[in-house]
Amino acid sequence: MLEEIHRELEKHFEETVKVRRYLHQHPELSFEEEETPKLIARLLTEMGIEVKTKVGGRGVIGTIYGGKPGKTVALRADFDALPIQDLKEVPYRSTVPGKMHACGHDAHTATLLSVANALQKKRESLQGKVVLIHQFAEELVPGGAKEMIKDGCLDDVDAIFGTHLWSTIPVGQAAFQPQAIMAAADHFEVEIIGKGGHGGLPHETVDPIVLGMNWVQLIQQIISRNVSPLDSAVISVGVFHGGDAFNIIPEKVTIKGTVRTFRSDVQQLIEQRMETLLHSLCEGAGASYQYQYIKGYPPVINHADETAFVRSCAEDILGSSNCYVAEPLMVGEDFSYYLQRVPGTFFLTGAGNPEKNAVYPHHHPMFDIDEQAMLYAGKILASAAWKFLNEKV
Numbered sequence: 001m002l003e004e005i006h007r008e009l010e011k012h013f014e015e016t017v018k019v020r021r022y023l024h025q026h027p028e029l030s031f032e033e034e035e036t037p038k039l040i041a042r043l044l045t046e047m048g049i050e051v052k053t054k055v056g057g058r059g060v061i062g063t064i065y066g067g068k069p070g071k072t073v074a075l076r077a078d079f080d081a082l083p084i085q086d087l088k089e090v091p092y093r094s095t096v097p098g099k100m101h102a103c104g105h106d107a108h109t110a111t112l113l114s115v116a117n118a119l120q121k122k123r124e125s126l127q128g129k130v131v132l133i134h135q136f137a138e139e140l141v142p143g144g145a146k147e148m149i150k151d152g153c154l155d156d157v158d159a160i161f162g163t164h165l166w167s168t169i170p171v172g173q174a175a176f177q178p179q180a181i182m183a184a185a186d187h188f189e190v191e192i193i194g195k196g197g198h199g200g201l202p203h204e205t206v207d208p209i210v211l212g213m214n215w216v217q218l219i220q221q222i223i224s225r226n227v228s229p230l231d232s233a234v235i236s237v238g239v240f241h242g243g244d245a246f247n248i249i250p251e252k253v254t255i256k257g258t259v260r261t262f263r264s265d266v267q268q269l270i271e272q273r274m275e276t277l278l279h280s281l282c283e284g285a286g287a288s289y290q291y292q293y294i295k296g297y298p299p300v301i302n303h304a305d306e307t308a309f310v311r312s313c314a315e316d317i318l319g320s321s322n323c324y325v326a327e328p329l330m331v332g333e334d335f336s337y338y339l340q341r342v343p344g345t346f347f348l349t350g351a352g353n354p355e356k357n358a359v360y361p362h363h364h365p366m367f368d369i370d371e372q373a374m375l376y377a378g379k380i381l382a383s384a385a386w387k388f389l390n391e392k393v
Contacts, residue, residue, distance in 0.1 A: 001386070015114070020374065026096065041053050044116060067123060076161075077134055078105045104362070105138065109134060115378050116130075116132050138334055146334070160344035161310055162338075163349045168352055177328060182333045186267065187258045188258075188259065191255075192288075197248075219277060240253065262328065300335050300336040302344070303343040353372075
């Protein structure tokens with residue numbers, strides 16, 4: 001039966017590509033998705049699949065009912081885009097200025113729709129249900145997963161599987177991690193308020209730029225001197241703004257950045273240590289400050305048994321030599337919320353190929369994928385859903 005499902009995916013692969021390219025041309029940002037969920041709901045309905053819209057706000061849920069009772073497995077794909085100008089010279093380039101699918105969510109959606117079509121055609125042989133979670137707003141905290149879960153998308157679900165097409169892994173390969181595969185993704189915003197004045201008379205000022213520069217240097221030492229070398233953590237500053245004139249010391253500076261961790265105790269240590277250093281600097285110089293530490297998505301922590309199970313499904317398709325253990329990534333993903341509720345796994349499907357110029361990293365204006373990755377990902381997800389319901393004890 002799995003061979004028939006795989007042939008169905010192959011048969012409709014051109015349609016999968018068309019859907020992906022249409023979505024690529026018509027991107028919608030997080031929490032602004034209007035037409036994308038409508039398209040998903042229409043296509044699922046045309047397949048004869050029960051559809052629920054506006055789940056958690058903008059999400060879409062499709063449910064495939066098997067011909068026999070059994071367990072319930074969920075498959076998830078996200079469909080939001082990013083505020084990035086598409087610089088690729090391809091026929092399916094984004095038609096919306098300043099917006100593009102620079103992370104592969106268009107391909108995730110097209111892949112899950114193809115899986116839905118293939119499984120729906122074999123539903124009479126399914127033992128249980130397949131819940132198809134089409135999620136909005138993965139790219140922007142607080143994300144769409146939490147609200148979809150609150151709205152019942154995981155009700156009665158026994159396991160959940162998802163994949164991210166990954167452009168830095170060669171197409172035809174897949175990577176799995178039985179523990180934490182992606183980090184907690186937090187951000188911070190700091191304002192240091194000093195006393196502005198003439199650049200030629202710095203002794204009459206409290207220079208917030210110097211204080212800010214010192215603080216940025218000091219917080220890097222948190223990683224090397226406060227966090228255990230056996231733990232992974234990252235602090236990166238992405239915004240440092242102060243002043244508009246070359247000869248004026250400004251009144252304040254604004255600093256923004258991100259913190260990535262895998263453990264909650266390390267996360268807490270960094271959050272507290274950053275403010276302690278900021279307080280000491282400002283107090284000593286006679287400045288004041290505002291400090292905000294905003295927690296984002298928790299780390300994506302896979303379940304070992306489910307990871308091993310899906311990896312075995314992938315090995316049947318790609319070969320064992322093309323499936324390996326993934327290095328944990330310091331990127332964030334709100335798939336973490338699903339895994340906090342039910343067992344499951346989130347894995348990486350290779351989508352890179354220099355021959356198709358699919359070599360750029362995620363969130364890059366030239367980002368693209370080898371679309372063949374959608375067929376591999378579809379076969380893995382379809383196999384995992386089928387085997388979990390019909391074969392896994």
